[in-house]
Amino acid sequence: MxxxxxxxxxxxxxxxxxxxxxxxxxxxxxxxxxxxSITPERDWWDLTYYHLDITVNPDNKTISGKNTIQYKVLQPNQVMQIDLQPPLQLTKVTQNGKELTIKHDGNAHFITLKNQQNIGDINSVIAYYDGKPREAVRAPWDGGISWKKDNNGNHFVASSCQGLGASVWWPNKDHMYDEVDSMLISVEVPKGLTNVSNGRLRSIENKENTTVFHWFVNNPINNYGVNINIGDYANFSEVYQGEKGDLDLNYYVLKDNLEKAKExxxxxxxxxxxxxxxxxxYPFYEDSFKLVEVPYLGMEHQSSVTYxxxxxxxxxxxxxxxxxxxxxxxxxxxxxxxxxxxxxxxxxxxxxxxxxxxxxxxxxxxxxxxxxxxxxxxxxxxxxxxxxxxxxxxxxxxxxxxxxxxxxxxxxxxxxxxxxxxxxxxxxxxxxxxxxxxxxxxxxxxxxxxxxxxxxxxxxxxxxxxxxxxxxxxKIPVLEYKIEDKKLAYKWSNTVEDFKMPIQVEIDGQTLWITPSIKNQTLKLKSNTSEIKIDRDFYIEVKAL
Missing domain, CATH: 1.10.390.10 (Neutral Protease Domain 2)
Structure with missing residues (x-):
């Protein structure tokens, strides 16, 4: 057993x-x-704003749309790297209404800009894309989109992409070093379904057969923290009295689980x-805190934690x-x-x-x-x-x-x-x-x-x-010790060259600190039967010789 x-x-x-x-x-x-790596085609521009504007079609497992990428020019350059992973296709990139040349290199796409990029300028490009994104077979560990259904046959869809990268489902500057300052996420889904993303819900746009949910993120956000969660959701909320004042706690769960979730x-x-x-x-009061039910174990998506x-x-x-x-x-x-x-x-x-x-x-x-x-x-x-x-x-x-x-x-x-x-x-x-x-x-x-x-x-x-x-x-440090001639001899082994760490021990009921090194040190004891206890809170191994 x-x-x-x-x-x-x-x-x-x-x-x-x-x-x-x-x-x-x-x-x-x-x-x-x-x-x-921070390639030359990434290094010269600083992200300031994204508007991810997409349509998600769960019936055929496709995503299509565009991402407006606003940036500040830090140094002269005319080539920009944007990342998007196959089987999704980057179909077009424009700046000021003019289509730009794209050189595709696997997951990286190099965009040649026509206008002069002057230091300090705030410019933007629009990246258009579509296709069937990689499906997550075992989310969240392998990354991609989970296309599932709930117990009532409704579509239940969610993204997860840590490690693999956000470019598995939308085009962006896919490196952790540069977080976008703020972001608008607009997601169009079949009518009857709700999309929950990061930040606060700014507006809902009703169309004949679809609904568009506009979420705004007021704080810097890392790419893998951006998410979409689509389902037949019920919503409830509460206000937490936190260190910075009122914090909205919002919960989105499948309707059948509403009462269970409240408890x-x-x-x-x-x-x-x-x-x-x-x-x-809490670092994101402006964006609230949400807990959102998804068809996989969960992930730390910023202000939209999945459950x-x-x-x-x-x-x-x-x-x-x-x-x-x-x-x-x-x-x-x-x-x-x-x-x-x-x-x-x-x-x-x-x-x-x-x-x-x-x-x-x-x-x-x-x-x-x-x-x-x-x-x-x-x-x-x-x-x-x-x-x-x-x-x-x-x-x-x-x-x-x-x-x-x-x-x-x-x-x-x-x-x-x-x-x-x-x-x-x-x-x-x-x-x-x-x-x-x-x-x-x-x-x-x-x-x-x-x-x-x-x-x-x-x-x-x-x-x-x-x-x-x-x-x-x-290596895990090993504290070696032995008692002989009313002395405690002790030293560190299995350590890196510059390792120095004192440790707390109890000898005959008295707590004290000792400072082992790689050479034997000694401490007088009352007798050869003195009881030695090593503080368990130190992550080391102990070897009595």
Whole structure:
């Protein structure tokens, strides 16, 4: 039975991880570089505004329309890279009513502009496209559009594209480093269906056989955070009294699930209270917060978080930590909403640094427990998730080729942060660091180094070796010790060269800090039978010699 239960949790965790995270790709192609690097054809212009205006036809699984791309010229150049993935086709691009020449190169399309691009100018192009987008076979991990139907036979459609890229369903500048400042999303769907996208609903336009929903996003948004969700939805809402005032919480669920959702979604205001405490104000008050039911597990789409956890506690009814604490909350509501701070507010420049999204957000799960159930419960949970760690690859991937690091970015990342909290050794100071990250890097894209440097500066700790150990290697520090001649001899092994970390231990009932190194150090003991306990909150291995 224990093996069966373990297998359930392992499978559940595997389902959590984006399929691309599991690939150990080392041979990269030109397309990887075009997708993952800030090419010269991207670097010269800065996104300012999108208007995505599309028609979605669920009957034949097609999307057609256009995206108006407004930008500011940063340096002279006449060639622009726009991304769109086959089988969708970029049919035409215009500027000031003139059709432009397109050179197609796989997923990248190079547009030659006719007008002189002067530094400081605000210009726009319109990209027209149509076709059948890639269908997500196993959303959200493989990316694309889910074309499903609900139990009543109504179309139930949703997008998901993290890792694979937003260009799988609409044309855009598909790199994380440049977030558009604001965006209008206009989606035309068959009459009787509702489309829910990011931001606030600006207007509804009724036509003879279709309805157009216009959603406006007032804040910067990353491309993969943009979404469409189409279904036979019912809507209910509430107002949360948050740190910045009234925050609208809106819920869109299939009509058959309305009463169930009203009860189950009570985790949402609880989540908001805990996360505003730990991370600071919700970053998108102007755009509200929405939880939207979809035909897959869920994703962190900005201000339009998608939900498919079957109205169960835990992860589809299972506890990923094996401690019981994971059944105290709905995993998808807590985890995906946690991304509003880490992924949507603070966004990695390069997907190689995706641990910033997933490590902090996996860690948010135990902070939720900490807020409502206390530190011991939170420690139980995050320590319990260590069993999901594989240590197969470093958490940081390869830069400039759209390559994610190990799936360990979730729970190794969370346990690294939990360890770091112990080193800070001041809960209020640690909370200020987490809140400071979200205010200092508010609505920004960041690198790992920026995050490392900020935490080191604010904590006053020397952390270079610490981060190298946990982010850039697969080694877990081993504390080796032995008791001999009334002395405790101890040292670190299996560490990177510059690793330095003190650790808390209990000796004969007395708690103290020791600072191991790669060389043996000693500490006098009362006797050779002294009892040694290593603080479990540090993510290390212990070896008694």
């Amino acid at each position: 224990k093996k069966i239960i373990a297998l359930i949790f392992i499978c559940a965790f595997a389902n959590l991880v984006n399929a691309q995270l599991l690939q150990k790709k080392e041979n990269f192609t030109r397309q990887d570089t075009l997708r993952g 189950h979604f009570k985790d949402t205001p609880k989540m908001m209270k805990a996360f505003e405490h730990w991370f600071g104000p 498919g956890n079957q109205y169960k506690k835990g992860y589809l009814g299972h506890d990923l930590s094996g401690t019981g604490w994971g059944l105290k909350f709905d995993f998808i509501i807590i985890h995906e909403a946690g991304h509003e701070w880490f992924a949507n507010n603070i966004t990695n420049v390069d997907i190689a640094d995706m641990w910033i999204h997933e490590g902090f957000t996996a860690y948010s799960e135990n902070l939720f427990l900490d807020y409502y159930y206390g530190k011991e419960a939170a420690s139980d949970y995050v320590i319990g998730t260590r069993r999901n760690i594989q240590n197969d690859r470093p958490l940081i991937g390869h830069y400039n080729v759209n390559n994610e690091g190990s799936s360990d970015m979730y729970y190794k990342g969370a346990n690294m942060l939990h360890t770091l909290r112990q080193l800070v050794n001041d809960d209020e100071k640690w909370r200020k660091i987490l809140r400071g990250l979200n205010s200092n890097f508010y609505h920004q894209t960041v690198t790992t180094k920026q995050i490392e440097n900020y935490i080191a500066e604010q904590s006053g700790l020397e952390l270079e070796g610490f981060f190298n150990q946990y982010l850039r290697s697969t």
